[in-house]
Amino acid sequence: MTQPHPPPTTATAASTKARLLAESAAHAAAKRYDLALASLKAALALDKADPETLAALRTLVEQATRHASTDAAAQTPRALLLAATGGVEGGVREREGEGAANMAAADASRKLAILSAGDPAVSTKLLADGAVERLLPALLGPADPGDRAALGRILGNILASHPPAAISVLPFFTAESLNTSLKAVSDSEPLTRQFLDLISTVVHRSAQDPAASKPPLLTTNAFAVLNILVSRLAPDHPTTVRAAAFGCLIRAVASEPLALALVTNGAATTALIALVADPDDAVRNLVPSAFVRIFEQVQKTPANRAAVQAALGAHIAECVAASSSSSPQQEGKTRARGLLALAAVFQADGACAAALFDAKMLELVLRGVERDEHDDASAARETRLAFLELLSAACGEKQSRTLIAARCGPFLARIAKNSKGDTQQATAAAVALTKLQAADAVFVKTSSGMKIADPIAMADVFIATLLAPNTTSTTQSSSSTSDTLRAAATEGLAYLSLRPRVKAHITAHPTFLKRVLAAAAAHKPITFGLATVLANCTDFRRKLTQEERNVRDLRRMAKADDGSATTSSSTKNSTADDDDEDDENDPLDDDDAVAARGVVIVQCGAVPVLLAKGKEPATARVRAAVARTLCSLACTKSLHSTLIQQGAVRGLLELTRSRQQQQDEDDTTTTRIAAHALAKIAITADPNIAFRADLATELVRPLLDLLRDDNNQKLSTTNNTNMAPSSLVRFEALLALTNLASFPPARARIAHAHGVPLFEAYLFADHPLLRRAATEAICNMVFEDAVFEAYASGGKASKTLGGGAAAFRMLLALADAEDFPTRRAASGAVAVLTVAPGVCARVAGEGFDNAVVGGGRAAGQGGDDEEGGGDDGDKKGGDTTRSAERVPRGIEIVLGLLDSPVAAAGSASAATAAREAGELQHRGVECVKNMCHAGKEIAAVMVAAGARQAVERFAGNAGARGQLPVPQVVREGAVDALAAIRQWGL
Template identity: 30%
Template sequence: MSSADAPSPSASTPDAVLDAILKKTRDKAWLSFAPDELSTLLSAFSPALPVTTHTKGYLVLSAFCQRRRTELPKDDEAIPAICRAVEMPVVAAIADTDESEVLKGLTFLCALFDVDHPSATSIVLRDGFTEVIVDAFDFFPKSRRIHLAIAHLLGRAAGHKTSRALVSTDHKAWLENKSRQTQDAGLRAAAAVAMVKLARGASADAVEAGAAADPPAMEDAELARMMKSLVLDSAESSSVADAVEALAFMSSTPSVKDMLSKDSAFLSRLFSLIPRRKGAAIESLGDATSSPLYGTVIIISNISVYRPRLSAEEAQMAKLKRMAKAAKTSSESSTQPDDDPLDDDEHVKTRGERLVKGGVMEALTSAVRVSDSRAVHMLVGKAILSLVEDKSNRGKILQAGGAKALQTIIQEIVPAAKASDAGKTPQIDKEDFEPIQALAKLSITAAPVQVFGPNQGAIHDIIRPFSLMVIHPNSTLLQRFEAMMALTNLSSQSPEVADRIARADGLTNKVELLMLEDHALVRRAATELVCNLVAGSEEVFNKWGGEKNSSSKSKLQVLVALCDIDDTPTRLAASGALASLTASPDACASLAELQRERHRILPILGQLIDPSVVARPEADEGVDDDDTEELQTDPGLVHRGVVCVRNFFVGIQNKALQMEVASDANHAGLAHALVAVVKSCAQDTSSPLLRPAAETLKWLLEHGVELTV
């Protein structure tokens, strides 16, 4: 055989075998492993092998489990099929007396828990498996590698309700002993992670069953301090990873998150665990949810998160649930985390300030760059949403690239629309709106160029996500409000942007409905968006009355009605839209028809100018003026009112209708109000009010109205 035909030295290495299996997974008919392939896969997670081999092992194992679950969608079929392929060699390896074989079985089972925990649970709950683990304690009393693998396996099992039964009293005693020893920091951390998961799981199980949970072996504060010291002092990466994982579980407790946030040295060390460039660290598929990066982002998110904003109905339901739990359990076990004063808004705000000061944004933006994990990205979005709640943080978040990181996350959630997507509402979960909401908050309080940079394409790309947050049934009323505010800010950027917003599927129809919303802030935001779109988009201008159409009259009536509510910002927006629309003769004709039908248009427009002078229609029906609530006014309303009235009068083409409107205006007291406006401009001849007010008075004079100076 020639040297060219000889196999390469690396042909039988674990990496080469795993690469060959990965190629096979592309074949739709692939369903099983050859004996040598299975042997290599079982060994792939050994701590002696490099991380690259672990990664390939996770990919192969995940592909196999996914293939089986695709072929057999039901658990009672898929789980046995997966177990049949691996159970016998795994159990045999763990029951062996050779250390390397036992280690192979334990580490593979840990990996299976990461990839498909129901199948791993099925294996560990088989008769006699608990005793096999106890035997391993006895056979290898001084093997650090075996003890570490057992601690990791017990930790994986403790994380799931169905497999917690594996962890016996003997196991718990062993874990507590290993968590208190100080000779081996890595084993200490792994044992502590398992204890934390057991304690959290047992507490959740007890609440679900309506029983009191057993007291934990170690207090949260003691465990947290132990894990914090490991993060600060341990030089072993696996120990740090385990400590971070434990803190990721524990940092949902208010006292722990407050303690962690106060330690600037710990925060600095924690943030440094996130690589600053892609390729600096390799995350395997299975390790994505237990790596230091993932755990670090969980801790950040937990420290910064606010209590959920509940509606009145949701708050009442939560209260009823607490009362029901209190009736079943003792007062100690029924205490709710939501009641902890350390989790009130002021404490959360302070913790967020500490995080931002400590450099959290550099860590979060790096996490988005270096990780492709959706779970990581969604947690980053959640954390930034909490941090931007405090307006004083927003400038620092923008400076650190927070907006760019959010845009990257949002592109994964809401990919670019295709022509075939027109009219379809994509499936978006409630949690998916958190990064969109965070970017909306930034877009409300900063200029578009500060948020999106000089690239106009970035602004165009964000219109669809913001629009979806307005129209999607899974978004909250607060999210719709903030999305409309953000779109209002963007719409002032250019007519092109306003046109793109106007053309967003379903947006303008939804905004029209929200203009009638009972909530004053939501109604205001919708009206302000319409005002900007009327001014910036010809399409919206024509739809709202710029051209005569079947719905323009009713839309104008809505705007006039919104000029008459007790909310100055909404009145400013509605009257601003009318000021633009009355430049069209068609809009003026529709308003004239409404005035003839309801006699409300001129009184309402007049009240924008001077509510104390213009009579309201109710006074004509015998209602005492002293009993009517007088609307407030301001210079912006006066200016808009004068422009609206001037445009309205000039825009009426029919002579007979002109005389009728002039008479109505005189009856409503408009002439007196306009004279007062002109007098107020005597000391300021450059006032923008002077010319339209004078032109309006001239029109009234020409149509038979006598002025009283």
């Protein structure tokens, strides 16, 4: 066993104390105060009352306190700013080397970047301490400031918190300082991109400041920034830097003077137009965005807009004409750049581009294309592809479509049909033809009289392009060409898929669908086109209202009259109108055909692909197409289980959530369509099986939003009723919520989300189906304890849980409605609620002195007993509702449930009549039983109204007329009601 150490002797303790005190002093001298304190604690363990050790402890505390004060002062924003910029008062940088001083500056820069990012007050303090004057010389100078990236972040944080500060930064941006700084960071792409972003942000915010409108600020410094950004677009810079510079250039063009300066600068415009043929997608695809930005800035001033249009037109015309002194190949490249630039202008501002693309320009282009085909084959192909892209873009403008259809139809048809294996040219030509045909352009006939554009043939061209193996993986340029080709093919197919024949043709090729869906993940450019094709193929034909049908017939008559009056159209191809007429009535767009296409699309695996594409960061147009497709698929009940299994419910819930605090109209429509799809699925799915508790409760929010929404007229995908689209959406939302209300967690969520007052509002709807659905929803909701208590509280309406007197009166009135499902649901709700004595008193005292909206038997439209002049009619008919001898109307409705059954429309069979009678009699007996148990006074009123005789008929085996067997539950309820009557001695 180990023996404990003996206590130290006096000599040993003294030496140990001396050693510990010496260690503490050494640590304190090195400012390692934690280690110094640990040594003193060990010394105090030897003798807690030793005066020398206690004195050393007091000295250590004083030193640590002074150091903490000094260190805190050194960590203030001003101190960190001075340390980061290596300066003294006045902002003069004084550095004695690149060693410890630079390390301290870098450390201070990083700390200040973190502080200024987390607290706007720090930025305010920095501005007051002259941060701009201190940071800019360090940031723009040629020497290494320690941490240039951190200095850039500090300045960026200041501008983010105080945008007006940009106007004080801009004067530092001269051509010389910008070039010097970029040269200093040229070896680092991240630093270069950060610097470009910073200077573009300064120009952007300065341009929006009123003080920036005064020269010479914008005419010198801002233009210097634009020139620097344009210079970084050159091909000798890395792709990431070029793309970043292009994005920064687009942001920097934030005013009319800047937009005019960019376009009227010959070198800048030449550089911009050259990018339309750039091999890098990241750079080339930004050209239309740049033109959009330019036109946005000048749209309010016609003179400036005309100046921009003239400047772009001059450059484009110069490119298209090309210099005859250069080589044929170079001429073709220059001409192609001009054509692609005009195509980019069409994407940015169609009206401006259409003004440039007039008959004179088209003639110039055609001559150039013809010359290239004669001089150089490779140049001819490049020019022809650019021309086809221009024609495709120009088809978006009516003025240009007319010109193209009249002059270029045969040319496009020839390229599409006889491209000698050149898929790229054939696809581009077919896309242009498709757009023309979709816009009902009038073609001239070819010399042989053949039809220029056959939809099925063009669809085959696009399908072949998308099915072609990707053999372009060797180089970036060829891969870019492949993606562009696929995007063009999907765009053309999207236009063609508006035609029923093409829809059927697409879904008749499941191999194509499977392969293109599989390729969608790897080829993002085809995402929107593919989503549009699927949406078009699954869209149901909208049912026209009677008014719309009348307008359509009038138009047909007017067209027929015009056709008989003008018969001299031998040079025109008038098949477009005939094709539209055929498409409108094509059986391939009947509901059964559309549903069959939807089944094929689901079987090909489209749902998981659509859900993946609908997630962030999908564009609004892609989300809209995904929502349309899923809503159309949800119209087919047989697909509901598959949609649930493949995660469509969760995906649709994501689509119903806003990505921004303020949605635009398109995004709001997408939200509504997705909610409508959820309603269709939730109508048929058993919430206890199909959904987890959390998923079922999440469905409540978007469905209730449909009931609150006043702008859902556009939502109806298919309408097999005579309801207006908005009413159909609300009806299906009510049905879905009724189904969910059978699931306790979802029912509680509906009550908590104020759903019951919404349901009560629809009890007063004009359309009987809306009243029925609302009644069924309330029938399920009364099983929720909070809702039951709200109705049992005595008629005081709750803003969140309902139960007001008006709603209850309407519910009681609907228990006597002509519509059997409505009457069944209303009487079921009343039967549940009469468990509460307060509700029984409300029923017994209800006389309907005021008019009740909603029609039906309770509104005076009556049953057989209230019509005619028989003996029973004499007893119950007439205006006796205010008579003292009159049976209360509430009790009359309850007892009426025990009378002859009210069969649903078309229910003529005895079995159906017996079933319906049994359901109503069961509810009526429960009401009578509950009311007789509620108290002697209410039971006496019931007996006086004939309740004993009414229920005695069901206590035996005979039915109400002695013909139908009495259901067991009805017999048991009748026996219980009679027992309650006897209990009160009545």
